[in-house]
Amino acid sequence: MPAVFTVDPRSGVPIYLQLIEQIKRSVALGVLQPGEQLPTVKQLAVDLTINPNTVGRAYRDLERDAVIETAPGRGSFVRDNGSAQAPARQAASDVAKDALVQAVRESKSVGLSREQTRTLFSAALDRWFPEEA
Amino acid sequence: MSTISIRHLSKSYGAFLAVNDVSIDIPSGCVFGLLGPNGAGKTTTFKCMLGLARPSSGEVLYGDRPLAPATFEDLTYVPERSVLYEWMTIRDHLELQRRSYARYNPNRAADLLALFGLDARKRVRSTSKGMRTALAIVLAFSIEPKILVLDEPTSGLDPVNQRAVLKLIIDAAAGGTTVIFSSHQIGQVERAAEHIAIMQNGGLVLTGSVDDLKYEQKIVEGIFETDGFSTNGFGGDARISRVEKTGRILRLTVRRDSDSIASDLNGMGAQSVRVVDLNLEDIFLNAVDPSQQTADVVEGA
Numbered sequence: 001m002p003a004v005f006t007v008d009p010r011s012g013v014p015i016y017l018q019l020i021e022q023i024k025r026s027v028a029l030g031v032l033q034p035g036e037q038l039p040t041v042k043q044l045a046v047d048l049t050i051n052p053n054t055v056g057r058a059y060r061d062l063e064r065d066a067v068i069e070t071a072p073g074r075g076s077f078v079r080d081n082g083s084a085q086a087p088a089r090q091a092a093s094d095v096a097k098d099a100l101v102q103a104v105r106e107s108k109s110v111g112l113s114r115e116q117t118r119t120l121f122s123a124a125l126d127r128w129f130p131e132e133a
Numbered sequence: 134m135s136t137i138s139i140r141h142l143s144k145s146y147g148a149f150l151a152v153n154d155v156s157i158d159i160p161s162g163c164v165f166g167l168l169g170p171n172g173a174g175k176t177t178t179f180k181c182m183l184g185l186a187r188p189s190s191g192e193v194l195y196g197d198r199p200l201a202p203a204t205f206e207d208l209t210y211v212p213e214r215s216v217l218y219e220w221m222t223i224r225d226h227l228e229l230q231r232r233s234y235a236r237y238n239p240n241r242a243a244d245l246l247a248l249f250g251l252d253a254r255k256r257v258r259s260t261s262k263g264m265r266t267a268l269a270i271v272l273a274f275s276i277e278p279k280i281l282v283l284d285e286p287t288s289g290l291d292p293v294n295q296r297a298v299l300k301l302i303i304d305a306a307a308g309g310t311t312v313i314f315s316s317h318q319i320g321q322v323e324r325a326a327e328h329i330a331i332m333q334n335g336g337l338v339l340t341g342s343v344d345d346l347k348y349e350q351k352i353v354e355g356i357f358e359t360d361g362f363s364t365n366g367f368g369g370d371a372r373i374s375r376v377e378k379t380g381r382i383l384r385l386t387v388r389r390d391s392d393s394i395a396s397d398l399n400g401m402g403a404q405s406v407r408v409v410d411l412n413l414e415d416i417f418l419n420a421v422d423p424s425q426q427t428a429d430v431v432e433g434a
Contacts, residue, residue, distance in 0.1 A: 009324040012351075012410025014344035042307035049299050051164055051327045052307040054344060109407040 007048055015050055019058040020065075021095060027067055027078055028092035034080035038068060067091050136160050137182070137280070137311065142191035144177050151177040153335035154191070159313060159328070164306045166326030166343075167315040168417055173332040175315045176213060179284055182313075183210050195280075206235065207279035211286055215269035217257045223268055224253040227275065234276040242275035248297055262289040274301055281305060283314035287321060299325050323413040331420045339420040343413060350411050350419070351391035355383045355403035362401060374419065386419055 005026075007018045026032040038044075041059065045052040059076055062068045067090065070076045107117040137159040144152040152174040159165045167175050180186035182193045184200050195204050217226065223246070231237045246253060249267035257265065266289045273281060283302075287295040295318075302312050302325050316322050322329060323343060330340040339346075360380050367376045367385065372394065375386035383403070387394050391408050398406045411419070 010320060010412050010414075012347055012412045012415070014347045016344050017348075042304070045303050045307055046300055049296060049303060049324050051325055051343075052303060053163065053327045057344070106407075109405045111404045 005044070005048065007050060009050060016054050016058040016061070019055065020061055021098070023058070023062060024065075024067060024091035024095050027088050028095055030088065032078050034078050034088070036078045038076040038078070040075060065090065065094065136196070137313075138194045139178070139182065140192050140194065142178065142181055142193065143189045144174075144181055144186060145189045150335050152181065152188075155332070155335075155337045156191075157330050157337065157340060159311060161311055162306060162309045163328055164302060164312045164326045165314070166322035166329040167313065167332065168319065168322060168329055169315075169332035170421060172334075174335040175332055176284055177335075178332070179210070179212075179282055179313075179315070183208070183282060185210075204280075208282070209273040209276060209278040209280070210282045211269045211273045211284060213284040213288065215265055217265055217268060219258045220256065222254055222256050223251055223260075226257070226268065226272060227253070230272050230275055236276045236278070238275060238277055241277065242271060245271040245274055245301075249294060263291060263294065266290055267294060270298055270301070274305065277305075277310075279310055281310055281312045281314075283312065285316060286314055287316065287318065295321065319414045319417055329413075331417060333421045339416070346416055347411065347413070349387075349389040349391070350416050351387050352409040352411065353385045353387055353391050353394045353398060354407050354409065355385075355398035355401070356405040357381045357383065357401075357403050362403075 005019060005022045007015050007022070009015055011018065023032070023038070032038070038059070039047065041052050041055045045055045048055075059068065059070065063070060063076075066079060068076050069079050104117060107120065112120070139155055139157040139159075142152055142155045143150065155174070155178060157165075167178070169175050177186060181188045182200075192199060195201075221229075227239075227242050230242070231239065249264075249271060251264060251267060251271065255264075257268070260268070266287070270286060273283070281302075286302075287298050290298065299321055302314065306312050306325075312325075314322075314326075326343055328340070328342050329346070331338050358381070360378075362383065364376055364378055364383065367373055371388070372390050373385050373387050375384075377384040383398065385394060385398075395406050395408050
């Protein structure tokens with residue numbers, strides 16, 4: 001089990017949401033490979049010193065989002081349903097979407113207009129995707 | 134083992150009302166954290182749960198039955214001040230536990246002694262406060278109970294042993310044990326507990342899942358062009374626990390629906406709106422702050 005997760009229990013962000021974000025990120029980056037087994041709920045809860053039902057809740061949401069699947073008695077695995085990249089793409093898109101929504105909200109909250117926000121967004125796109133500019 | 138239900142529990146000592154109409158449901162296999170300032174009624178609630186104090190009214194049910202002698206075989210209580218015998222050794226205490234509980238597991242006890250670095254030959258008289266707390270924990274976990282009631286289980290322990298106790302709680306809960314614990318260390322409750330209740334002056338002021346409370350309770354802050362905006366309509370809003378107006382800034386402490394309240398501020402013409410997350414300490418302090426009980430509008434300078 002190579003992926004090491006960390007959560008900040010003192011944050012105002014619920015622990016199960018932090019865990020979902022990290023596992024999706026690990027899947028998106030291939031740190032967790034399709035078919036790879038996740039730690040058991042008990043193992044992860046004890047390792048991170050967090051409530052087991054909180055870990056269970058994160059795993060249930062990840063199943064619902066088709067990132068992982070659980071085989072009763074065998075454990076939880078990163079989904080591997082033929083199109084090996086599908087869960088990774090889904091996970092990557094989820095992580096990026098949350099971050100973009102957050103950024104746009106922040107832009108609005110400091111008083112920028114729609115056009116000003118679009119300009120900043122284009123500049124960021126050009127910086128990080130220069131080959132397509 | 135099923136839900137523990139505390140129903141309309143009240144307990145008075147003479148004229149003093151220590152617990153006032155408290156109702157809590159604790160699901161089986163849950164880690165439940167009880168928080169509250171000193172004198173809030175946490176220990177009295179524990180005593181009523183365990184038959185150590187007789188409720189003035191109300192009841193505590195295990196499944197759908199009152200506490201019965203058979204329940205004690207499944208249950209361990211670690212009081213805030215552990216009941217240890219000064220002249221006895223640590224080994225004597227384990228022997229006492231072995232004779233008292235059919236579920237006592239000697240291998241588990243040995244592992245736990247090693248975990249906390251306790252020497253079984255030592256007399257309690259010559260141990261530190263932290264070692265006494267650790268011994269009480271060893272005794273409690275050595276019988277692998279189905280229900281654990283822990284009153285301030287980490288007091289006097291160093292951070293390493295505090296973490297060890299939390300891991301024991303989590304490990305037991307993952308195995309199906311129901312754990313109810315109180316702590317002044319909110320960070321521990323924030324980690325280990327799934328559900329919490331906050332008590333104050335004998336009453337229950339807030340209860341819920343830690344993650345749900347964090348998801349719902351936020352501060353929504355709006356900054357307006359001028360200080361001429363109206364706070365009408367927020368005063369009686371059940372979703373809002375506090376309204377503060379300071380010049381052009383409006384700060385709302387909200388119980389739920391932060392997104393739609395943020396949209397409302399946008400609709401009112403706020404230049405800037407932000408939603409701030411609250412951790413359990415913030416939520417606790419808001420819950421026990423008397424000025425938060427009604428959504429009165431507070432005007433600052």
